Amino acid sequence: MKSNHSYLILAFLIIPILSGCAKGNTSLHPDFKISKQELTDVVRSLPDGIRNNILKKPQCFLEFMERILREDPAYTVLVDKSHSLTKTYIPKDLININDYGIPVTKKNLKLRSIVIPDLKAMEEAANLRGIKLTIGSSYRSYTYQNRLYSHYVKTEGREKADRESARPGHSQHQLGTTIDFYPIEDNFIETKQGTWLSENAWKYGFSLSYPPNAETITGYKYEPWHYRYVGRDVAYIIKRYFLGQQEIFLQFFNTHKKFFMERIIS
Ligand SMILES: [Zn+2]
Incomplete structure (x- = not known):
């Protein structure tokens, strides 16, 4: 039977791991070196609804961003007015x-x-x-x-x-x-x-x-x-996060592509 002392040691080991997920400076996704604060800054100028969608589920958002960054650039090239x-x-x-x-x-x-x-x-x-x-x-x-x-x-x-x-x-x-x-x-x-x-x-x-x-x-x-x-990943991100606004996603992606690329942990 374990002593109370052993449980205490276990608690000290586990608590920092769990609470680390909620800290502002911790990376949001294992494949990106991006903190919650950095992501919040990058999405600041987006319309409220889109920004909230991203900040509510940032891990899933970054998962799709990573895939899109590795896909054919023809899917995301901006052609507009x-x-x-x-x-x-x-x-x-x-x-x-x-x-x-x-x-x-x-x-x-x-x-x-x-x-x-x-x-x-x-x-x-x-x-x-x-x-x-x-x-x-x-x-x-x-x-x-x-x-x-x-x-x-x-x-x-x-x-x-x-x-x-x-x-x-x-x-x-x-x-x-x-x-x-x-x-x-x-x-x-x-x-x-x-x-x-x-x-x-x-x-x-x-x-x-x-x-x-x-x-x-x-x-x-x-x-x-x-x-x-635009491929299935881009189409999903436009629908799920960008309220169906392709133009806003493509503008956002092309403006911040370098930011995300530089933070991928390869
Ligand atoms: Zn047409």
Whole structure:
């Protein structure tokens, strides 16, 4: 039988280990050298809801951040009103979507090959529910986007064109990972396809780029048909922590990428 003395020694050994987790300067995740205070500082400028989500479950957040930091940078490159791709950026692994048995509105639509496995999985899952997903637009070259934008400017005027069409170099479609599902219409969200995608696309790595009531953040009006493939980890973090705001996550990630990279314990 152990003496009281032995229990006392045991308590002295265990208490510091347990209480260490709650201390401000202790690392939050075994793979990162980041304290709670440092993380609190980094997320300070984020909207309240997002900041609270991260600080409530910081370990899980860092788990996903670590995975994302090691993934294809194409998933997190920022392409928006103020960040562009060069005129010569053409992805090397473009394939013809029609060759993979995925429904398209035009035979020559292309995407990067890295999108196909999750796109196929998503299409099959939708099929099981009796929903047929069809792709209306996908990769667009710089030159094509230039023609499209000029057409909008000519027919609608520059101000309206900028709310609905990206300037050349600023379109996510140039990445080769972005899809407009058919029909490309404002009421797409009311269709079976639109509703199903809004609930399920994130599970397959797709993220809605221009959500409702976010024009001040994205610069674009709501586009319920426009999804960017960002991989399953990024799609999860956007949904779980960033309230579905892809633009806010990508801005945050690109601003603080170096901070997180430098603190990974490899
Ligand atoms: Zn689009």
